[in-house]
Amino acid sequence: MPVTTLERPSRTAGARPAAPRRTRVFALAEARWAAIATVAFLVALALQLTGAPSWAWGALYAVAYLTGGWEPAWAGLQALRDRTLDVDLLMIVAALGAAALGQVMDGALLIVIFATSGALEALATARTQDSVRGLLDLAPATATRLADDGEEQSVPTAGLVVGDTILVRPGERVGADGRVLAGASEVDQATITGEPLPVAKEPGDEVFAGTLNGLGALRVKVERDAGDSVIARIVAMVAEASETKAPTQLFIEKVEQRYSVGLVAVTLAVFAVPLMLGAGLAGALLRAMTFMIVASPCAVVLATMPPLLSAIANAGRHGVLVKSAVVMERLGQVDAVALDKTGTLTEGTPRVTAIRPPAGAGPAEEALLTWAAAAEHPSEHPLARAIVDAARNRGCALPAAEEFTASPGTGVRARVGGAWIEVGAPARLMTEGTPMATEVAELVTELEDVGHTAVLVLRDGVPAGVLGIADRLRPDAVATVAALRALTGRTPMLVTGDNPRAAGRLAEEAGIADVRAGLLPQDKVDAVRGEERAGRKVLVVGDGVNDAPALAAAHTGVAMGRAGSDLALQTADAVIVRDELATVPAVMTLSRAARRLVVQNLVIASVFISGLVLWDLVGELPLPLGVLGHEGSTVIVGLNGLRLLREAAWRRAAGRTAG
Numbered sequence: 001m002p003v004t005t006l007e008r009p010s011r012t013a014g015a016r017p018a019a020p021r022r023t024r025v026f027a028l029a030e031a032r033w034a035a036i037a038t039v040a041f042l043v044a045l046a047l048q049l050t051g052a053p054s055w056a057w058g059a060l061y062a063v064a065y066l067t068g069g070w071e072p073a074w075a076g077l078q079a080l081r082d083r084t085l086d087v088d089l090l091m092i093v094a095a096l097g098a099a100a101l102g103q104v105m106d107g108a109l110l111i112v113i114f115a116t117s118g119a120l121e122a123l124a125t126a127r128t129q130d131s132v133r134g135l136l137d138l139a140p141a142t143a144t145r146l147a148d149d150g151e152e153q154s155v156p157t158a159g160l161v162v163g164d165t166i167l168v169r170p171g172e173r174v175g176a177d178g179r180v181l182a183g184a185s186e187v188d189q190a191t192i193t194g195e196p197l198p199v200a201k202e203p204g205d206e207v208f209a210g211t212l213n214g215l216g217a218l219r220v221k222v223e224r225d226a227g228d229s230v231i232a233r234i235v236a237m238v239a240e241a242s243e244t245k246a247p248t249q250l251f252i253e254k255v256e257q258r259y260s261v262g263l264v265a266v267t268l269a270v271f272a273v274p275l276m277l278g279a280g281l282a283g284a285l286l287r288a289m290t291f292m293i294v295a296s297p298c299a300v301v302l303a304t305m306p307p308l309l310s311a312i313a314n315a316g317r318h319g320v321l322v323k324s325a326v327v328m329e330r331l332g333q334v335d336a337v338a339l340d341k342t343g344t345l346t347e348g349t350p351r352v353t354a355i356r357p358p359a360g361a362g363p364a365e366e367a368l369l370t371w372a373a374a375a376e377h378p379s380e381h382p383l384a385r386a387i388v389d390a391a392r393n394r395g396c397a398l399p400a401a402e403e404f405t406a407s408p409g410t411g412v413r414a415r416v417g418g419a420w421i422e423v424g425a426p427a428r429l430m431t432e433g434t435p436m437a438t439e440v441a442e443l444v445t446e447l448e449d450v451g452h453t454a455v456l457v458l459r460d461g462v463p464a465g466v467l468g469i470a471d472r473l474r475p476d477a478v479a480t481v482a483a484l485r486a487l488t489g490r491t492p493m494l495v496t497g498d499n500p501r502a503a504g505r506l507a508e509e510a511g512i513a514d515v516r517a518g519l520l521p522q523d524k525v526d527a528v529r530g531e532e533r534a535g536r537k538v539l540v541v542g543d544g545v546n547d548a549p550a551l552a553a554a555h556t557g558v559a560m561g562r563a564g565s566d567l568a569l570q571t572a573d574a575v576i577v578r579d580e581l582a583t584v585p586a587v588m589t590l591s592r593a594a595r596r597l598v599v600q601n602l603v604i605a606s607v608f609i610s611g612l613v614l615w616d617l618v619g620e621l622p623l624p625l626g627v628l629g630h631e632g633s634t635v636i637v638g639l640n641g642l643r644l645l646r647e648a649a650w651r652r653a654a655g656r657t658a659g
Helices: 022-049 054-081 087-100 104-127 230-243 246-276 281-295 298-317 325-331 341-345 365-376 382-393 437-449 477-488 500-510 521-533 545-553 566-571 583-618 623-645 647-658
Strands: 142-146 152-156 165-168 178-182 185-188 199-201 218-222 320-322 336-339 346-356 401-407 411-416 419-424 453-459 462-473 493-495 538-542 556-560 574-576
Touching: 022 054, 022 104, 054 087, 054 104, 087 104, 087 281, 246 281, 281 583, 281 623, 298 320, 298 325, 298 583, 298 623, 298 647, 320 325, 320 583, 325 556, 325 583, 336 341, 336 477, 336 521, 341 346, 341 462, 341 493, 341 500, 341 538, 346 365, 346 382, 346 437, 365 382, 365 401, 365 411, 365 419, 365 453, 365 462, 382 453, 382 462, 437 453, 437 462, 462 500, 477 500, 477 583, 493 500, 493 521, 521 538, 521 545, 538 545, 538 583, 545 556, 545 566, 574 583, 583 623, 583 647, 623 647
Parallel strands: 336 493, 336 538, 538 556, 556 574
Antiparallel strands: 142 152, 142 165, 165 218, 178 218, 185 199, 320 574, 346 462, 401 411, 411 419, 419 453, 453 462
């Protein structure tokens, strides 16, 4: 099947994605034709076995030939026009030859097998074509440009140039990469850096296109054209990484070409040599067609697909969507793993992890948390939601907050129970005259040193205490890291855009020593490619847009599906739908079991095909016996591959990783 690559965004292209390519429509149509061929074949086979009239099942076999065979036949004829020969066309010829000799069912089976495998490959290829659409949707179509006289102009983001000044209102997405000229706000830039919490921005700070502005207004000076923005470069990297998979496809095509040419040459020789030695035309034709049938790679095709497809189906029942048989095979080849932090190794939701009132002079923990939660209750900030959730979980009754105000980058202020409560960043709320400044600073340092985000609470200007907020490790993270270490012989590495202290703390809890923190998307790609240059096949597990280039560049990419971005889900080779990290080593183990069955099946298929071919060339192989041997090997190989459909196969895979 042809390999389709992702289009690179042009430097002048807007943020709007192109429409899905027509190849996706063709792939869906091919799948429908394969389904019709399969149904027609199964119904025809049932009628034939039950003794129905030949016209009934013969017509259905004809439907299977037409619906399943026209596309590979047409593609094969086009290849012939380009002076190339592929296996698909040879299988059509073999199927027609079988039908001409009265073996209609044998030919129909060949048609159905190749139609089904071709449709699966086409769908997997088409899925990658629009993998960047979710990312491009993040960048706004328009931006508010400020003229020299201060007039506001709504312009397409594609029209922004370096040096323009844009206004980013509260709740809007940033229209271009640039630097803040005026204003203060907090920007959610998890799509670019993977940081779980919004980042305070003030004059001089850098902002990225596609990130979400908070409560403040920002004036931003554009520093990169649309085609050079970080978000556009992510698109380009996804495209480039996807293109690097093409050489494998070219290698397969070369093997198919040589096999096809060799099979045709030998078939012609099997037909011509007996004629030259005086054999009858019918006998020579029968021997040649028998050779074509027994030498057809039907059993070889089934040697590979049923184990891998059975493993895919079994993994799907347990919450892992593996997008193709190629991916399932690759999962078993992995010998190095790179894990994202936020939303992958962790739950991805900030939580209050520490409550620290000043020693001896502070309120009780419940009172401190109640004041902070009451003041934060009207806010939509992620830290505010974490504080309110913590108070509710402890059963705290929250009094009403009055005169609420929020200052971007600083915090909130409200009157709670007659006292003024301020909650926010210690560096912004603390002044030289703040009481107990030294003791509070020590509490802040203590929390930040272990990777927490520190939030200061003031009551009537006096520090009431400090809250520590952090993302929490997944319950199955430690066991998953240990299982991945056992499978690959190497401890996974952690790649994250978060700060080194937070990353180091969580990595230590999970048992990971190799920590790469503060990484932008291109840095994650560099880390993956560095491992691959060392000869390792890397599995990347992530969930965010910022992980998409690394997912595409890796040997295999797995996305966490519940909270994962659309781009990550589209770019990844597999998706963990149930959000259970422990399924990663389980599906790797299942893949290795599938690959072992593939080897077994190839041995079985090779023995049968070699024996039948030698019998036909050296002796006289009766056509019915040849068909029986060919179909017998196909059935044996198929049933062997279906063993991985059983529930016991998944339990064994999960049990080995848990142990």
